[in-house]
Amino acid sequence: MVAKQAQQLKKVLRPVHLWAIAVGLVISGEYFGWNYGWGVAGTIGFLIATVIITLMYVTFVFSYTELTTSIPHAGGAFAYAYRAMGPIAGLIAGYATLVDFIFVTPAIASGLGSYMHFLYPSVGILPSAMVFYVLFMCINIAGVKESAIFSLIISILAVAELLLFMGIIAPSFKTENFVHDGMPFGWNGIFAALPFAIWFYLAIEGVAMVAEEVKDPKKDIPKGYISGIATLVLLAFGIMILTGGITNWHKLSNIDYPLPEAIGTVLGKTNGLTKIFAGIGLFGLIASFHGTILAYSRQVFAMARSGYLPGFLAVVSPKFKTPHWAIIAGTIIGSVALYYCKTDQIIIISALGAIVMYVMSMVSLFVLRVKEPLLERPFKAPFYPVFPAIALIITLVCMYAIVVNNPILSLVFFAGMLVVVAIFVVMGKHKVKITGEHLLQKSELLTED
Template identity: 80%
Template structure:
């Protein structure tokens, strides 16, 4: 079996974490203001931040113990069998498939801000086609490029905070801070999740880290610390420059905030929006790449149609997996509003987080002798905190978004029914053997 080269260091893990998530600091989170107000959303973000800090440390244990490209799909399969793997895999697919169109909408909105004559959907579709083609051709971000673009995106957000900080007024931030009371906090949870959504993707490169036990915690700690600083800094300062209601329902809150402070015709406003595209592009390219990997892994395991695990003979990339997942994303981009896409993606992520934490507890009992290069700190407290908060988030999302939740559940039920009718739930022994051999999941080494 081919092995991936162990070349990644903590700085690369930091870059991957920040690069995958950074778009969440640029847009999307502001929809949380619309359902909770500034103070309500601040509380929601504190809750979600605690969830992610405890989750990533717990998730890392699974990744270093079972380093497969299938991610949560592989962990749940090992812990709970084929149906468990199916649920986790479905949730992960929904998570990544719907992250991409949300980011595409953000890209389109930033372009529209710079050039009002260009429609949001047209430019978003252009980016989809462009990066779908780049992924099929095998164009990837190297670790160095990821580091450079992440530093650029972080630097821009720090510049943003520095520009608007002098205009911050506490009265603006506190004005109508909790218009919907405490219930608004629960309604805002999926938008707070958007601040950190996809950071768990860092753990999936455990095979390529020089010293996983020491380096992954360093990369995660630095990554989550950076994102926490940016999330709270951007959210609080933006909420204090004007009446926050003006920014709670648009896909370009940061350029609009700078436009309010400096004027929309100011050169810095245009420069900021232009540079901001790089941060969004980094996340967009990464999510398309990650989504195609998940589709390929599940198809190779027999959980999705077999043609989706076809590797292009010329470019050595899973072209069908890329095209089909991108096509679904384009449909979502056309049919749904950005806030709806974010909610669906967050619901998929939450279910995946729940399955992962359950897998951790089950494997601790089921396979106590499993080699764990990294163990969740403060076990069982950390994974228990992560599990409890994710369950609360799931209940809140379902309660405040019943129609979207029904769609998500209906899709899951249909997939499970089809899976059982095809008899694939009976292939447990073969599936486990393939898992142990590592041949049932795709890695870059298999493709290139």
């Protein structure tokens, strides 16, 4: 067993850090990945899909913030579902969250490798992606405050670059380019594009996983979440619309570096600024890559601390106060996915994990409103029950769309979930009550061997 002092996280984060983490977790989605949505829906079809998903995320974030401030725990949806519906529900939410964040990380690593390959064709995508993995694993182990400061700097640079990108390509925007062949697959294309629209915002929920490290979670978490989603909405629509109007969008719909290619179209591929932009573009990818490692490690830590994963994954480094084994374990799994899977496949699996987690979270919110009406709620979802209901309905539609359009990947995801639940029940873990503050502070029950 591990000592209780080895399971305490350090409270150092403020609203500006949370904004940086929220934006940093997601901002790679503005740089690549979303453009695969054009390939299955066209520009107009994907625009409609993005409007639907934006509505889902706005209502979800306002609703999810209620849960995060009421139960500020590193487990996020795992903790909320456990408190609302019990251990098996908590396990399902935790499994979905792990899939969400552990798989989003290799997708971003692939994007980093592709950008490096664009800059230096002699550099292989996979080797450079693995170098980034090891480097940022070490940075995250070094300490959460240091990680948060790094996130703040890199997120500001990434946002500034996207604003610069929009300023450069805006004069070349032509409406006829954007609307040409805008819905080649009709309404079916919109459903197929939903997981790629999710990529614009996927992982913002990761802010919940640093809740135990926030100085004043009741006040600071809402500020971080709301400012983060506002920034991302503006960037998502600006990037997507302007990029779609500068050339034939088909040329950008199946590559991992659409923005450098777009800049090259406007300025010329031999223009020195094109290479400079691609180099700076690494900031956005690095911000998200760094942030998702931070998020998945806290999820692994929280589930291990609660007995849902091997106990050694809950050990916190005595020197750095970070869950180093959780960080290392996620890196190993992500590296395997990076080696065996294509980028669009990883995005779809990650999106499916996110959607299942969103469903479990919104159901938990409704259950807790009935089950624990007196629970302290420093921030309440506005327009309840309308906002969480909208978020829940759209997430269910997204789940259906992903399963119908990706049956094999969906089968793998849900088969994995069934196996995990079966093992959990056979081992009798569902009968073990987790006690302590915010449900999961099990460290008080543990002693050294």
